[in-house]
Amino acid sequence: xxxxxxxxxxxxxxxKAHRYDLSKMKTSNPEPAFIQCRSLSKSYYxxxxxxxxxxxxxxxxxxxxxxxxxxPSGSGKTTLLNLIAGIDTPTTGSLSVxxxxxxxxxxxxxxxxxxxxxxxxxxxxxxxxxxxxFENIELPLLLDSSLDRKQRRQKVEAALDLxxxxxxxxxxxxxxxxxxxxxxxxxxxxxxxxxxLVADEPTGDLDRNSANQIxxxxxxxxxxxxxxxxxxxxxxxAAEAASRTLHLEKGQLIENTAPHSAQxxxxxxxxxx
Amino acid sequence: xxxxELGKLALKQVTRNPVRSLLTAAGVAACMFLYTAxxxxxxxxxxVIESGADESTLVxxxxxxxxxxxxxxxxxxxxxxxxxxxxxxxxxxxVTVNNCGASLDVITFRGVPPETLALYNPGLKITxxxxxxxxxxxxxALVGEHFAQRRSLRPxxxxxxxxxxxxxxxxxxxxxxxxNNVAYVHLPFLQHxxxxxxxxxxxxxxxxxxxxxxxxxxxxxxxLFASDAAPTTTRPEKAFFxxxxxxxxxxxGFTRWIGLGAVFAVLGLVANALLIAVxxxxxxSAILQTIGFSRRQVGLIMVGEGALLGxxxxxxxxxxxxxxxxxxxxxxxxxxxxxxxxxSLSVTLAGLAIAVLLGLVASIWPATLAATRPLxxxxx
Numbered sequence: 001x002x003x004x005x006x007x008x009x010x011x012x013x014x015x016k017a018h019r020y021d022l023s024k025m026k027t028s029n030p031e032p033a034f035i036q037c038r039s040l041s042k043s044y045y046x047x048x049x050x051x052x053x054x055x056x057x058x059x060x061x062x063x064x065x066x067x068x069x070x071x072p073s074g075s076g077k078t079t080l081l082n083l084i085a086g087i088d089t090p091t092t093g094s095l096s097v098x099x100x101x102x103x104x105x106x107x108x109x110x111x112x113x114x115x116x117x118x119x120x121x122x123x124x125x126x127x128x129x130x131x132x133x134f135e136n137i138e139l140p141l142l143l144d145s146s147l148d149r150k151q152r153r154q155k156v157e158a159a160l161d162l163x164x165x166x167x168x169x170x171x172x173x174x175x176x177x178x179x180x181x182x183x184x185x186x187x188x189x190x191x192x193x194x195x196x197l198v199a200d201e202p203t204g205d206l207d208r209n210s211a212n213q214i215x216x217x218x219x220x221x222x223x224x225x226x227x228x229x230x231x232x233x234x235x236x237x238a239a240e241a242a243s244r245t246l247h248l249e250k251g252q253l254i255e256n257t258a259p260h261s262a263q264x265x266x267x268x269x270x271x272x273x
Numbered sequence: 274x275x276x277x278e279l280g281k282l283a284l285k286q287v288t289r290n291p292v293r294s295l296l297t298a299a300g301v302a303a304c305m306f307l308y309t310a311x312x313x314x315x316x317x318x319x320x321v322i323e324s325g326a327d328e329s330t331l332v333x334x335x336x337x338x339x340x341x342x343x344x345x346x347x348x349x350x351x352x353x354x355x356x357x358x359x360x361x362x363x364x365x366x367x368v369t370v371n372n373c374g375a376s377l378d379v380i381t382f383r384g385v386p387p388e389t390l391a392l393y394n395p396g397l398k399i400t401x402x403x404x405x406x407x408x409x410x411x412x413x414a415l416v417g418e419h420f421a422q423r424r425s426l427r428p429x430x431x432x433x434x435x436x437x438x439x440x441x442x443x444x445x446x447x448x449x450x451x452x453n454n455v456a457y458v459h460l461p462f463l464q465h466x467x468x469x470x471x472x473x474x475x476x477x478x479x480x481x482x483x484x485x486x487x488x489x490x491x492x493x494x495x496x497l498f499a500s501d502a503a504p505t506t507t508r509p510e511k512a513f514f515x516x517x518x519x520x521x522x523x524x525x526g527f528t529r530w531i532g533l534g535a536v537f538a539v540l541g542l543v544a545n546a547l548l549i550a551v552x553x554x555x556x557x558s559a560i561l562q563t564i565g566f567s568r569r570q571v572g573l574i575m576v577g578e579g580a581l582l583g584x585x586x587x588x589x590x591x592x593x594x595x596x597x598x599x600x601x602x603x604x605x606x607x608x609x610x611x612x613x614x615x616x617s618l619s620v621t622l623a624g625l626a627i628a629v630l631l632g633l634v635a636s637i638w639p640a641t642l643a644a645t646r647p648l649x650x651x652x653x
Binding site for chain 1: 560561
């Protein structure tokens with residue numbers, strides 16, 4: 001139901017507001033991987049002990065692909081997600097997203113890059129509690145000083161339409177259900193039209209029905225709008241929504257699940273270590 | 274990002290955390306009320322000493338006397354003083370006060386010859402009533418506007434204080450702060466009513482001719498009456514005020530420490546409120562950075578909150594103090610010198626600016642903490 005309404009919203013409003021290039025998903029020309037990890041490692045000190053949650057990882061993710069990352073706690077899923085989202089930096093190896101080598105960017109540049117190119121969806125939504133749904137979604141747009149108030153409002157309304165929460169714009173997070181909060185969080189993640197969405201257990205705190213709505217929404221964003229999505233999940237059911245599932249264990253990829261039949265075929269060929 | 278948008282976010286943090294904001298602002302307001310009250314006293318004292326003092330006017334007082342009640346000089350000194358070289362004019366003044374010691378409700382009558390008041394003090398403005406009505410009636414008084422406000426007096430009223438009952442002929446305003454706190458009455462009337470007796474005055478105010486040497490004239494006056502029954506001490510008005518005000522200066526000077534304490538209390542209060550906010554908003558700050566807000570922007574939101582809390586508390590406290598002094602009309606007095614604790618726009622605005630500045634300063638450390646926490650750790 002939500003997927004249907006989302007699709008309608010997408011075609012009618014968001015595509016105009018965000019100038020999505022729908023022709024991209026129809027191309028058959030091979031293109032370089034959108035996300036490219038080579039010998040990617042991350043280490044940090046915990047007391048005097050060196051912890052290495054990721055070690056010499058290779059990974060390619062195609063533009064518009066919906067990738068699920070699974071694995072036990074401590075396997076390095078969230079670390080990989082944080083690296084891809086540019087909120088952490090690799091110790092060794094290279095990581096490029098959309099052709100930009102994130103390892104060479106300063107902290108300030110990474111922040112700017114996140115603002116323009118990456119939307120992050122959290123398990124616990126992490127909406128700012130004092131702001132309404134509208135104001136939460138508007139936050140990333142405030143960073144773009146070229147947008148005036150009217151343009152921001154149009155984009156926020158389009159994003160609210162997309163997630164089916166136009167009637168909840170003035171509600172604060174405490175006045176929303178878990179599923180609604182997560183949809184607001186997704187709207188916040190996509191409102192600035194980033195090419196990449198990363199989601200850390202986006203359905204982990206939701207009931208089955210709400211989880212399905214969120215997964216439908218993510219699938220639509222990937223298939224209809226060419227968003228590249230990397231989702232960490234413990235839930236095999238959630239992973240089924242993705243076009244590909246990778247398993248991590250002790251910082252290394254150990255399995256590559258074939259694309260689900262429900263998903264459109266992808267043009268790039270992911271590799272793994 | 275436009276600075277106005279950061280300001281709006283800071284404002285939302287303040288307005289949408291109403292309990293925290295009101296409690297913090299109330300604390301800031303209490304401290305700024307205290308600070309503004311202290312600064313009002315300091316400012317009022319400075320106004321009295323500086324604007325009221327005049328190097329070209331001498332005050333002739335009874336030697337070794339410090340209170341108007343005990344300074345008694347024969348009125349017949351007047352023509353002898355006026356004959357001294359360098360003296361342009363002199364006016365005998367009888368001063369009667371209800372309390373020679375430090376008091377918050379000083380009533381001061383100044384008895385002057387009715388025909389010389391306007392000449393001696395041309396800066397007096399009649400804001401209600403008339404000078405003629407004062408001249409025409411022997412028990413009439415021209416009441417300073419602070420005095421009138423404090424006692425709710427209007428022309429046509431009568432009032433009694435220090436055993437003297439007078440009719441209010443007019444309300445006066447003067448550039449000399451002292452004049453706004455006293456009631457001018459006819460000299461013979463006051464001498465009679467206060468039982469000092471005709472022919473006795475408290476002091477002479479002596480205006481010098483242009484270029485006259487004040488020290489030489491003062492010395493000549495004191496020498497003239499040195500062997501008389503009522504020897505004199507003559508000083509420039511500025512020195513006279515400074516000596517008379519010495520006790521008040523020390524007393525009010527001490528209150529500066531209270532003001533300083535209030536400043537530190539504001540600093541601690543705002544910093545504490547924001548530190549607690551920072552701890553409660555670790556993830557929120559991390560989310561903003563994840564979205565793309567820079568560390569500087571996250572810190573600036575916090576600094577904006579501090580400034581707004583300072584502004585809110587400062588507005589309540591400083592304006593509250595100004596309103597309090599305006600409506601209460603306190604007059605502090607000592608040895609006949611009166612000091613109206615009048616609110617001042619400059620003091621109020623300074624209080625407001627200091628409150629904002631304190632809010633900014635107090636928020637720097639919490640803002641630094643909020644902006645520099647490791648992002649990944651904060652997201653967990």
